[in-house]
Amino acid sequence: MWFRSKPGKSRAAAKGRDVQSTPKTSTDVVLERVRLPVDLLQPGMKVVKLDRPWTEVPVLFQGFTLQTEAEARVLRQYCAWVVVEDEAERLAPVLDQIPHLKQRTTEPLQETRTLEQELPRAADTWSRTQQFVEKLIRDIEQNNDLELASARPLIRSCVDSVKTNASAMFWMARIKHRDAYTAEHCLRVAILTVAFARFLGLPEDDLEVAGMCGLLHDIGKLRVPDEILNKPGPLSPQEYEVMRKHTTLGHELLKQDPSLDPIISDVTLHHHERIDGRGYPQQLPEWQISRFARLIAIVDAYDAMTSDRCYRDGMSPADAVRILYKNRAQQFDADMVEAFIRMIGIYPPGSLVELNTGEVALVVSTHPGRKLKPKVEILLDNNKHPVTPRVMDLGSQTTTDGPVREIKAPLPDGAFGISLEGRVKQLMAKTIANHS
Numbered sequence: 001m002w003f004r005s006k007p008g009k010s011r012a013a014a015k016g017r018d019v020q021s022t023p024k025t026s027t028d029v030v031l032e033r034v035r036l037p038v039d040l041l042q043p044g045m046k047v048v049k050l051d052r053p054w055t056e057v058p059v060l061f062q063g064f065t066l067q068t069e070a071e072a073r074v075l076r077q078y079c080a081w082v083v084v085e086d087e088a089e090r091l092a093p094v095l096d097q098i099p100h101l102k103q104r105t106t107e108p109l110q111e112t113r114t115l116e117q118e119l120p121r122a123a124d125t126w127s128r129t130q131q132f133v134e135k136l137i138r139d140i141e142q143n144n145d146l147e148l149a150s151a152r153p154l155i156r157s158c159v160d161s162v163k164t165n166a167s168a169m170f171w172m173a174r175i176k177h178r179d180a181y182t183a184e185h186c187l188r189v190a191i192l193t194v195a196f197a198r199f200l201g202l203p204e205d206d207l208e209v210a211g212m213c214g215l216l217h218d219i220g221k222l223r224v225p226d227e228i229l230n231k232p233g234p235l236s237p238q239e240y241e242v243m244r245k246h247t248t249l250g251h252e253l254l255k256q257d258p259s260l261d262p263i264i265s266d267v268t269l270h271h272h273e274r275i276d277g278r279g280y281p282q283q284l285p286e287w288q289i290s291r292f293a294r295l296i297a298i299v300d301a302y303d304a305m306t307s308d309r310c311y312r313d314g315m316s317p318a319d320a321v322r323i324l325y326k327n328r329a330q331q332f333d334a335d336m337v338e339a340f341i342r343m344i345g346i347y348p349p350g351s352l353v354e355l356n357t358g359e360v361a362l363v364v365s366t367h368p369g370r371k372l373k374p375k376v377e378i379l380l381d382n383n384k385h386p387v388t389p390r391v392m393d394l395g396s397q398t399t400t401d402g403p404v405r406e407i408k409a410p411l412p413d414g415a416f417g418i419s420l421e422g423r424v425k426q427l428m429a430k431t432i433a434n435h436s
Contacts, residue, residue: 174350220250358382
């Protein structure tokens with residue numbers, strides 16, 4: 001909870017550790033100490049306390065004045081809040097931004113292009129990044145040198161696409177192939193991480209690093225024997241111990257590349273740590289788990305639960321969301337879980353659904369405040385016959401739209417001859433034809 005003194009009350013009279021006024025002399029300016037969300041840090045602020053011990057964050061000094069954006073970025077990667085000291089007048093407009101920062105997770109991700117317009121770029125970016133991951137897998141298998149720096153421009157393309165219309169990338173991430181799980185999982189986690197970081201309000205410069213964390217978080221699994229990684233059944237205690245080593249194996253791989261941001265190897269090591277201290281590999285207490293590791297833990301678990309594997313089918317997004325919510329404050333960061341659910345919705349973009357009218361539609365985008373009423377594209381009528389595609393926002397229907405439409409049930413991809421991959425190809429062909 002972040003506090004400000006009430007209107008009409010001097011800051012010097014503010015009580016509690018969250019806001020403290022400290023006049024230096026009778027003629028000097030008043031300095032104020034406030035607990036501030038890290039996303040609002042600005043150069044010139046003196047950081048006097050973190051939400052974790054100073055030794056848990058790669059900074060040189062215990063207490064320092066922010067001089068560069070790079071210093072602020074490190075604090076954003078590891079911390080949720082810090083205590084800063086600055087002039088009261090300089091802090092006032094920053095504190096005024098706190099309600100807006102919190103409000104971001106109640107609003108949909110902004111779009112500057114339609115889904116149809118963005119899909120070709122999203123598909124190209126997805127393809128090129130998947131090729132990188134597949135090459136990375138081959139290089140690790142053959143003990144070749146890893147060219148991890150080449151991932152950065154690919155992630156930048158992912159960020160650009162997500163900023164334009166996140167649903168286009170969400171659609172690409174919903175097209176899953178059981179036999180390509182490892183490569184596609186890394187890519188899906190990267191995409192969802194970029195979108196989630198943006199949804200939380202992280203500055204744009206942080207989105208690339210967050211995406212890199214998502215892309216490389218499971219790199220250690222490429223050192224785990226295939227017979228364990230893809231075993232069609234429960235792992236024995238001995239096999240489970242081998243599997244758990246993927247976090248330290250990945251950390252060791254990434255530490256060999258000094259050009260990578262240190263938070264990337266931190267996330268690779270700690271994305272299976274738990275808020276209740278029962279995670280692995282180090283059983284870290286809550287305050288020692290970095291912010292980015294908490295973020296990746298949620299995205300990683302969601303994608304793993306909803307994806308088909310060689311040994312089992314994935315569960316529905318609704319069931320996965322239910323499990324995330326049930327395990328908030330135990331396995332996962334509670335505030336982040338609730339924000340993630342608001343972003344992804346019960347019916348994520350790309351989901352095939354049947355409406356109460358009998359019509360069949362694809363989910364186009366979600367709204368945090370209307371998780372059960374997304375925007376959909378109706379493709380089949382109530383007799384399951386094709387119709388001219390029509391986009392409808394179920395959360396803002398009017399009496400002129402006819403019967404009030406609601407989602408009756410989710411459908412498996414391919415039901416009634418409608419597949420997401422097929423629809424993507426149709427829309428891309430239409431876009432190309434319109435520009436030829």
